[in-house]
Amino acid sequence: MCGIVGYIGPKEAVGVLMDGLKRLEYRGYDSSGIAVLENGKVTLRRAVGKLEKLQAVLLKNPLQGRSGIGHTRWATHGRPSEENAHPHIEGGVAVVHNGIIENYLALKEELKKEGAHFKSETDTEVISHLIHREIKNGKKLAEAVRRAVSRLKGTYALAVISEDEPDKLVGARMECPLAVGVGEHETMLSSDITAILNITRKAIFLQDGELVVITPDGVEITTFDGAKVTRPATHIDWSPVMAEKSGFRHFMLKEIFEQPRVVADTFRGSVIEEKGDVFLNNFNMRAADIDKIVIVACGTSWHAGLVGKFLFEELAKIPVEVDLASEFRYRDPLVDKKTLVLAISQSGETADTLAAVKEAKKKGASVISVCNVIESSLTRETAWSFMTHAGPEIGVASTKAFTTQLVALYLIAVRLGRESGRVSPEFGKTLIHDLVTLSKKIEHILDSAGRIEALAKKYFHFRDFIYLGRGINYPIALEGALKLKEVSYIHAEGYAAGEMKHGPIALIDEDMPVVVLAPQDASYPKMLGNMEEVRARGGRIIAVVTEGDKEAVLKADDVITIPAASHRLTPLLLTVPLQFLAYYIAVLKGTDVDQPRNLAKSVTVE
Ligand code: AGP
Numbered sequence: 311m312c313g314i315v316g317y318i319g320p321k322e323a324v325g326v327l328m329d330g331l332k333r334l335e336y337r338g339y340d341s342s343g344i345a346v347l348e349n350g351k352v353t354l355r356r357a358v359g360k361l362e363k364l365q366a367v368l369l370k371n372p373l374q375g376r377s378g379i380g381h382t383r384w385a386t387h388g389r390p391s392e393e394n395a396h397p398h399i400e401g402g403v404a405v406v407h408n409g410i411i412e413n414y415l416a417l418k419e420e421l422k423k424e425g426a427h428f429k430s431e432t433d434t435e436v437i438s439h440l441i442h443r444e445i446k447n448g449k450k451l452a453e454a455v456r457r458a459v460s461r462l463k464g465t466y467a468l469a470v471i472s473e474d475e476p477d478k479l480v481g482a483r484m485e486c487p488l489a490v491g492v493g494e495h496e497t498m499l500s501s502d503i504t505a506i507l508n509i510t511r512k513a514i515f516l517q518d519g520e521l522v523v524i525t526p527d528g529v530e531i532t533t534f535d536g537a538k539v540t541r542p543a544t545h546i547d548w549s550p551v552m553a554e555k556s557g558f559r560h561f562m563l564k565e566i567f568e569q570p571r572v573v574a575d576t577f578r579g580s581v582i583e584e585k586g587d588v589f590l591n592n593f594n595m596r597a598a599d600i601d602k603i604v605i606v607a608c609g610t611s612w613h614a615g616l617v618g619k620f621l622f623e624e625l626a627k628i629p630v631e632v633d634l635a636s637e638f639r640y641r642d643p644l645v646d647k648k649t650l651v652l653a654i655s656q657s658g659e660t661a662d663t664l665a666a667v668k669e670a671k672k673k674g675a676s677v678i679s680v681c682n683v684i685e686s687s688l689t690r691e692t693a694w695s696f697m698t699h700a701g702p703e704i705g706v707a708s709t710k711a712f713t714t715q716l717v718a719l720y721l722i723a724v725r726l727g728r729e730s731g732r733v734s735p736e737f738g739k740t741l742i743h744d745l746v747t748l749s750k751k752i753e754h755i756l757d758s759a760g761r762i763e764a765l766a767k768k769y770f771h772f773r774d775f776i777y778l779g780r781g782i783n784y785p786i787a788l789e790g791a792l793k794l795k796e797v798s799y800i801h802a803e804g805y806a807a808g809e810m811k812h813g814p815i816a817l818i819d820e821d822m823p824v825v826v827l828a829p830q831d832a833s834y835p836k837m838l839g840n841m842e843e844v845r846a847r848g849g850r851i852i853a854v855v856t857e858g859d860k861e862a863v864l865k866a867d868d869v870i871t872i873p874a875a876s877h878r879l880t881p882l883l884l885t886v887p888l889q890f891l892a893y894y895i896a897v898l899k900g901t902d903v904d905q906p907r908n909l910a911k912s913v914t915v916e
Pocket of ligand 1: 610655658659663707708911
């Protein structure tokens with residue numbers, strides 16, 4: 311998944327493009343490049359590696375010009391190299407692309423037969439050749455792009471500039487996000503809104519099959535077959551600062567500390583404390599119409615879905631299946647019009663999740679979503695979306711998006727429970743009270759950051775970890791392990807504690823730290839037993855327990871405490887210390903915490 315950006319206006323394009331790419335770098339960082347129209351010539355600068363490499367190239371060989379395009383790459387076709395870096399240029403036409411062109415090899419052969427010479431291994435390069443061929447045949451840039459994309463099969467968000475028409479940029483979208491930033495006498499294109507915030511907070515979101523021509527004072531959108539599209543700009547309530555580190559060493563740490571506020575922002579406006587109820591705007595699902603809920607998601611969002619199962623089944627008494635989107639979409643799933651499919655995605659652009667939604671809709675299911683990015687593909691594909699208010703999540707490892715997803719699922723479960731009468735007004739008041747007191751409890755956990763950093767020093771050299779949890783906390787064992795894996799590159803597994811005796815206990819020795827989630831809840835006595843099993847085999851235990859615990863603490867080598875809370879919200883609290891543990895271990899390991907190797911923030915490829 312890559313990031314693309316374009317600018318046209320009175321400013322030097324290089325500065326605007328580089329600022330935009332900095333904000334898009336979390337989408338992919340194998341290589342980067344920009345092309346600027348300098349004295350009428352499309353001029354290119356590219357570099358392998360992170361954006362700072364391109365910055366160094368530009369310092370040595372600066373560019374000047376008032377319009378240009380930029381790209382930061384997560385390699386799909388062709389290894390990270392300068393010749394594979396975007397933009398790709400052919401005959402004065404420069405292209406940057408996010409997505410995958412599935413028929414590029416056939417197109418490449420066709421173009422080669424006409425004498426085209428290719429310089430890269432990428433799929434994208436065929437696009438620059440197709441557009442150039444149309445321009446050679448006398449087409450204007452917009453028409454050349456329109457005819458070129460009509461040959462493409464696959465997914466793409468494009469930004470294109472040409473020496474022949476230096477006063478405009480052209481963009482096109484098919485299943486990869488593309489936003490237009492509408493400034494004062496300056497206009498941008500971008501994969502997502504964080505990159506336009508320094509220029510404007512007015513954005514127009516392209517939809518699939520749309521092409522846009524932008525000039526400093528104009529935006530013209532048409533469908534691929536030429537029909538004019540009129541769409542008002544959306545005001546973005548994210549400020550540029552929200553997408554900055556604000557003094558934190560890493561975005562991940564900043565986003566961990568933002569959780570008390572964004573959790574409150576997410577439930578504020580929905581909770582009706584005096585009625586013990588939840589207001590969800592335009593939500594008209596009724597429990598009686600739903601035979602089962604199927605939750606589809608990937609990665610951390612899938613872990614949120616596993617917690618959601620417990621909430622929906624307890625509060626709304628609706629059976630729930632939780633499926634990996636990448637599995638659901640290929641299984642010929644048993645869903646129908648009495649199935650409510652709930653897709654969870656921070657970015658709203660995860661290809662597998664979008665494909666699962668399309669599959670569910672094809673089978674007649676009602677599909678809703680929980681998402682963090684307004685106007686993302688997922689919000690447009692589903693009948694109703696609950697928008698979390700986590701703000702831009704720049705760190706590749708999801709933290710605040712996860713905890714706000716849990717809040718969203720809790721709110722929907724309470725609403726369905728109240729609507730069906732399975733949750734009484736009195737019980738509803740308890741549930742709402744538990745939620746509105748949560749932010750304070752998270753703040754309390756944030757105070758233990760220093761202690762957890764000290765723990766990280768004791769454990770960062772180990773090469774394998776196992777995380778154990780039961781019931782509604784088992785998904786948090788999975789999530790804690792994923793956090794450690796993805797930011798520190800240390801192998802970690804999340805396991806249902808009851809499964810230990812069925813095999814994994816063979817792994818336990820003094821070289822395998824075990825993180826045990828043992829809050830005061832129904833499974834606590836069983837967790838004490840699991841801790842004994844681990845200790846008897848020389849395993850080291852880091853226990854996460856409820857403040858005031860008197861028993862588990864005696865069985866652990868190290869202890870992290872969380873405030874007492876309802877079992878329905880303990881998973882959210884347990885997550886925060888595990889985020890800190892993964893973060894501080896990663897910092898000690900010296901990995902690239904915000905942009906871990908091989909990863910991207912939103913996986914828009916399958
Ligand atoms: C989480 O830390 C990971 N970065 C990853 O698992 C992520 O949750 C997954 O790719 C799903 O992304 P989405 O929520 O944007 O769909």
